[in-house]
Amino acid sequence: MPLSFEGRVVLVTGAGGGLGREYALAFAERGAAVVVNDLGADTKGGGKSSAAADKVVEEIRAKGGKAVANYDSVEDGEKLIQTALDAFGRIDIVVNNAGILRDRSFARTSDLDWDLIQRIHLRGSFLVTRAAWNHMKNQKFGRIIMTASAAGIYGNFGQANYSAAKLGMLGLSNTLAVEGRKYNICCNTIAPVAGSRLTETVMPPDLVASLKPEYVAPLVLWLCHEQCQENGGLFEVGAGWIGKLRWERSQGRIVRQKNKPMTPEAVQAEWDKICDFTNATKPASVQESLQSVVSVLSEVESEGEVGANPTAAPASM
Ligand code: NAI
Known part of the structure; x- marks a missing residue:
């Protein structure tokens, strides 16, 4: 028609x-x-x-x-x-x-x-x-x-x-x-x-x-x-x-550890991974964007380890 x-x-x-x-x-x-x-x-x-x-x-x-x-x-x-x-x-x-x-x-x-x-x-x-x-x-x-x-x-x-x-x-x-x-x-x-x-x-x-x-x-x-x-x-x-x-976002890296200051050196050390678009996600709303960032808070609190990945959380896909 x-x-x-x-x-x-x-x-x-x-x-x-x-x-x-x-x-x-x-x-x-x-x-x-x-x-x-x-x-x-x-x-x-x-x-x-x-x-x-x-x-x-x-x-x-x-x-x-x-x-x-x-x-x-x-x-x-x-x-x-x-x-x-x-x-x-x-x-x-x-x-x-x-x-x-x-x-x-x-x-x-x-x-x-x-x-x-x-x-x-x-x-x-x-x-x-x-x-x-x-x-x-x-x-x-x-x-x-x-x-x-x-x-x-x-x-x-x-x-x-x-x-x-x-x-x-x-x-x-x-x-x-x-x-x-x-x-x-x-x-x-x-x-x-x-x-x-x-x-x-x-x-x-x-x-x-x-x-x-x-x-x-x-x-x-x-x-x-x-x-x-x-x-x-x-x-x-x-x-x-x-x-x-559409927007693409790398998996990214957490560069902060529990009870330790976040440093530019940690950013430098993880830079290639921060910018690596392998398995990139495609957030399509402010809610999706914020969700994964907020989830980092508990990840740092519970694990306290460098390397966890905020955007890998299933809820953020
Ligand atoms: P054009 O110059 O042929 O058409 C633009 C028209 O807007 C003109 O007739 C002009 O008199 C009118 N105009 C300018 N100021 C005005 C105003 N304050 N109030 C009312 N009318 C006004 O240009 P074209 O290429 O057709 O562009 C149309 C739109 O596409 C523009 O927004 C342009 O920036 C955009 N655009 C065009 C591209 C292209 O390859 N032609 C590339 C990327 C964007």
């Missing part, structure tokens, strides 16, 4: 071009009413124009779809959600996609380079999502996408500001997944790769042309569908490939 979005209202931020435009077109094609938000800024966050959003709205309407434009910055989160409520009476899905770059080596990163990136990516996603949250809670349905980046997951030269904001969004998503679960609000994060005006400065032209946004959009649509229960996930996606990421 085709996945339909009939009756759903979707806000896509930064939908005037690149990936956001593709999401907006794809949702509309499957019956959703779409708010096409775009400030019409340049890639560094300067300027303002209604043209980008208007063009996508026209494209959607020309194909018989439902769409309205919104030209506010994501920093005015309430206004974006108000546009959805005014035009379509509800908000079901928020795709936090708007973004800019202000790449600089770390030493040259100015206060403005830092602040603008945090404001648009992290704070903007917070403000837009918070404005939608209670509507989603009350209707017991919501799907939220955060857009992170490989630069945040792995680090990338010249992107300290952007990396920090992008993984900040993953932290935000993780907690929204926890808080939203009982209201059928799912929040997931993607780290996409696609040719766009953001990447045309760093990728060769043939790669920009080949890595089409349409090879990313189907993941976003699936994660936002009512049939999809995925929550708190992180996905890398591009070129038609999708992979899921």
